Amino acid sequence: MKKITYLFTALFLLTIGVKAQGNQDCTIKYNLFKGNYTTKKYEQAKPDLDWLMTNCATLSINIYKYGAKIADKTKDATLAKRVYDGRLANFPNKGVAKAHNDYATFLIKNNLSTDDEIFNILEKAYKISPKDMGVKNIFRYFKGTVSRFKDTNPQKVFDTYDDVMESVGEKLDDYNKKLGPLLAKDSTATLDKKEKRNLKIYSTNSKALGQVEGGLDAILSEIATCERLIPIYTRDYDANKDNEVWLKRAVSRMYNKGCQGDPLFEKLAVRYSEVSPSPDACSFVAGILEKNGKTAEAAAKRKECFDLETDPIKKARLKLREAQGTSSKSRARALAYEALKYNPNMGKAYLFIASLYAKSANSCGSDVFEKKMTYVAALNKAMKAQRVDPGSGAGRYIKNYKRNVPSKKDIFQKGIAPGSSFRVKCWIGESVRVPN
Structure with a gap:
């Protein structure tokens, strides 16, 4: 009996020793691998990477993170596939969306897959976490979705x-x-x-x-027109009238596409406010009251919406939405500046003011030069938007306004010095510099 006990003890200790030795070997190999990776010796790192994926597959997720870069740097498609599959198998709950995204990027970069195969990989990433997808792949995935479903779904x-x-x-x-x-x-x-x-x-x-x-x-x-949206939302309303997310998106899309004149917009907005009594929903109702001539009620409702909101960035959005729905340009500008008090880096507020100026070009000057100086005022606001909020999309506005500022010939014929101050007329009343 004692001999059996000794035998089991010896086997147990041997197993522990083998396991400890295995862990030690994994650590040694990993450190060698990491050293070559860190010093950018990617080819030298490959043998240790192969050994680690075979013998220590769950040691660290960095094996696969570093391995993906090694495959990319050495343009090794076979290795890239093995790293990708190994990461998904051994770390299925860590950064999987990014793994899909990065593998798709590798395939695209090296022309190793079809559009459909890449779309399927990106769809996996999208379903897990769109936030972990790269900018280009987000755009690519959406384009693929449009081309596949714009007519059928x-x-x-x-x-x-x-x-x-x-x-x-x-x-x-x-x-x-x-x-x-x-x-x-x-x-x-x-x-x-x-x-x-x-x-x-x-x-x-x-x-x-x-x-x-x-x-x-x-x-x-190209596809989200009022003519297309209204039949779809009318058809799907009953099935989604208690769905807060669907209602919010439907109302927002119809608002952004300028479909407020259709009775369906009011129906959706009212229902959205009933299902989700939020500041966002409340503001749409305020706009409807304004449209229906109930000015005092609309003002009270807007104050109610605004007071309900506590997030400064969202408060700024509510003010900008109110500005966008105001017919008076000077009042709209004032509201946009109010929005900027809550979020000074709100580029879209500056772009909105710029668009108000650009729309006033023909009425804010008595000659070509004066009218074109209105675009200088608009350009200044667009450039301010780009400085404080690079993600505002100001670039296309800047490009457009630059095409319309006074030329050297316009300035010469006006008899005014380049670089001097000029006050834009009418409701804008803003001093800007004449272009050099």
Whole structure:
């Protein structure tokens, strides 16, 4: 009996010893692998990577993170596939959306897959977490969705757009909050090295997201017309009249596409406020009251909506929405400036003011020069939007306004010095510099 006990004890100790030795070997190999990776010796890192994936597959997720970069740098498609599959198998709950996204990027970059195969991989990433997808892949996935479903299932296109835009919006808000303090500090030239690097990163990423937002809008505008939206939302209303998310998206889309004149908009807005008595829903009802001539009730409702909201960024959005629904240009500008008090980095408020100026060009001057100076005022606001909010999509506004500012010939014929101050007339009443 004692001999059996000794035998089991010996086997147990041997097993522990083997396991300990195995763990030690894994650690040694991992450190060698990491050293080659860190020093960018990617080819030298491959043998240890192969050994780690075979013998220590669950040691660290970094095996696969580093392995993906090694495969990319060495353009090794076979390794990339093995790393991708290994990560999903051994770390199925950690950063999976990004793993799908990165693998799709590798395939695209090296022309290794069909559009359908790439779309399927991106769809996996999208279903898990759109926020973890790269900017280009978000755009690529949406384009793929539009091409596949715009005629057979437009609602899927709308839902995908909303999901993606909400994700993009969250990212933009996050960058906006981070950029605010850095931009304020940058104006005093007191940023340290790390802050300068972060300012550049946040600005670049925010600008890229803003371009995606504009690109998605451009694609959707072709199919999301009032003529198309109204029949779809009329058909689906009964099935979704208690669905807060569906109601919010339907109301918002009809508002953004200028479909407020249809009775369905009022029906949706009222129902949205009943299902979700939120500041957002409340503001749509205020707009309906205004449209129906109930000015005093609309003002009271707007105050109620605004007081309900506690988030400064959302308060700014409510003010901007009110500005967008106001017929008086001077009043609309005042409301946009009120929005900026709650979010000084709200580029869209500056772009809205710029658009008001541009629309007034023909009525704010007595000659070509004076009318074109209105575009200078608009350009200044658009450039301000780009400075404080790189993700606002200001670039296309800037490009458009620059085409319409006074030429050297216009300035010469007016007999005014380049670089001098000029006061734009009518309701704008703003002094700007004559272009050089």
